[in-house]
Every structure is written in C-alpha cells, then in structure tokens.
Amino acid sequence: MLEVRNLTKSFGTAVAVDNLSFSIRQGESLGLVGESGSGKTTLARLILKLIEPTSGSIVYNSVGDIRRECQIVFQDPQSSLNPRIKIGEAIGEPILIHKLLPKENITARVAELLGLVKLSKEHSSRFPHELSGGERQRVGIARALASNPKFLILDEPVSSLDVSIQVDILKLLKEIKLQLNLTYLFIAHDLSVIGFMCDRVMVMKDGKIVEENNTAEIFSAPRDPYTRQLIDSTLKI
Ligand SMILES: Nc1ncnc2c1ncn2[C@@H]1O[C@H](COP(=O)(O)OP(=O)(O)O)[C@@H](O)[C@H]1O
Numbered sequence: 001m002l003e004v005r006n007l008t009k010s011f012g013t014a015v016a017v018d019n020l021s022f023s024i025r026q027g028e029s030l031g032l033v034g035e036s037g038s039g040k041t042t043l044a045r046l047i048l049k050l051i052e053p054t055s056g057s058i059v060y061n062s063v064g065d066i067r068r069e070c071q072i073v074f075q076d077p078q079s080s081l082n083p084r085i086k087i088g089e090a091i092g093e094p095i096l097i098h099k100l101l102p103k104e105n106i107t108a109r110v111a112e113l114l115g116l117v118k119l120s121k122e123h124s125s126r127f128p129h130e131l132s133g134g135e136r137q138r139v140g141i142a143r144a145l146a147s148n149p150k151f152l153i154l155d156e157p158v159s160s161l162d163v164s165i166q167v168d169i170l171k172l173l174k175e176i177k178l179q180l181n182l183t184y185l186f187i188a189h190d191l192s193v194i195g196f197m198c199d200r201v202m203v204m205k206d207g208k209i210v211e212e213n214n215t216a217e218i219f220s221a222p223r224d225p226y227t228r229q230l231i232d233s234t235l236k237i
C-alpha cells in the first residue's frame with residue numbers, strides 16, 4: 001500500500017521522527033505503539049501529507065488521489081468536529097469537497113454512512129454536543145469513510161473514551177475494515193488495544209522504531225527492553 005523510506009521530521013533541533021523505514025501491505029492492520037511524545041502523530045501527519053518531511057520519502061502504491069484515499073480518525077472527536085455544524089453536514093462535507101456525488105444524492109449517502117457506524121439517520125440533524133463520546137467517535141469514523149478511502153489512520157481512536165465503550169468502537173472498526181476491505185495504521189499507547197486490532201506491530205520510542213514483529217510474537221517474545229516495559233505495564237492494569 002505504501003512504503004516509507006528513511007523518513008525524518010525535525011522541529012527546530014528536536015527530531016520527532018528519526019529515519020524511519022517500513023511498509024504497509026494492502027489489507028493489513030499495522031499497529032504503532034509508543035508512549036506520548038514518541039512521534040506517532042507526527043508520522044501520521046507525514047503520511048497524510050499534512051506536513052512535509054525534513055528528509056526521506058513516502059511512496060504510495062496508488063494511482064488515485066492520496067488526499068481522498070488516505071483518511072484519519074482522531075483521538076478526540078469533540079475537537080475534530082465543529083460544534084456549530086450538524087452531524088449530517090459534517091459527514092457530507094468530504095463528499096462535497098471531493099465532488100464525489102451530486103448534491104441531491106448526499107443525504108442518502110450520509111444516511112448510509114450513519115448506518116455503517118450503527119447510528120440512525122435521525123442523528124443527522126443533531127449537533128456534536130447532543131451526542132455521547134462514543135457516538136461522536138462513530139461520527140468521526142463515518143466522516144473519514146465519506147470519501148471512500150482505501151487506507152485509514154486511526155490515531156488513538158479510543159483513548160478518550162470510557163473503557164466500557166472502547167470495545168464497542170474497536171469491534172466496529174474491525175467489522176468496517178472487513179466490510180470495506182480497508183488497510184489500517186492503528187496508533188495506540190496501549191498494547192492491549194493493538195493486540196485486539198493488529199496483525200503486526202511497530203514499537204516506537206523517541207522517534208525511532210525499536211522493534212517490529214507479528215503481534216503474537218511481540219507478546220510472547222519481546223526483544224527490546226522498552227517493549228517488555230510496555231507489556232508489563234499492560235498486564236498490571
Ligand atoms: N508542530 C510542532 N512543532 C514543534 N514540535 C512538535 C510539533 N508537533 C510535534 N512536536 C513534537 O514532536 C514530538 C512528537 O510528538 P507527537 O508526534 O505528537 O507524539 P505522539 O503522537 O507519539 O504523542 C513531541 O516532542 C512534540 O512536542
């Protein structure tokens with residue numbers, strides 16, 4: 001799906017992403033785990049071309065429009081949704097921007113997207129504050145899916161939600177991935193979330209990937225001391 005080669009991003013003298021090379025296969029769910037400040041979101045923004053790398057490259061195996069095909073679901077649906085824009089309009093906006101459908105067909109497509117994330121079409125006329133946190137994140141997912149992407153980056157999509165709701169959203173994301181044949185880069189600071197969602201995982205620390213392996217191997221035979229530390233902190237909960 002895409003290949004990252006020697007990717008580096010510095011902010012002043014601080015190196016947020018430090019010479020990363022990896023690839024993401026079509027259809028896989030690749031995990032990216034690491035503590036806060038390790039460079040995960042910076043990597044996501046580089047892949048989405050929201051920021052320019054200092055050096056290195058990202059090669060997409062696609063002939064389509066990357067800005068349409070790669071979408072992101074943010075950690076905090078509260079701050080990623082405009083409080084004054086109704087849900088239906090928020091979900092329909094990418095369809096308008098990318099001119100994907102005639103205006104008169106957008107309402108029906110929004111209803112379909114709401115169904116995909118298991119909300120009802122009555123949610124269309126509500127404002128973000130009239131939804132629960134979990135419902136707002138479903139809207140964030142529907143909005144990301146509106147442009148028919150092939151690749152989703154999920155940047156800590158359940159970190160801001162109550163534990164009881166996290167599993168519902170993770171199950172929904174699994175279901176949607178299968179249904180729409182998507183590829184995921186799944187970012188988390190918690191290995192148990194990655195264990196549930198991902199086939200393969202990269203462990204990131206101080207802008208570098210310190211370990212990369214199949215999820216099962218990471219749990220059963222972690223090689224890097226930092227990975228071991230992450231696993232231990234997961235088990236203690
Ligand atoms: N726009 C920016 N300007 C300056 N420093 C930044 C900027 N964005 C991120 N950083 C820094 O880069 C490092 C990695 O941040 P980030 O990618 O957000 O980490 P994570 O998502 O893993 O918590 C942090 O030290 C952060 O302060």
Ligand SMILES: [Mg+2]
Nearest residue numbers: 040041042155
């Ligand atoms: Mg982040």
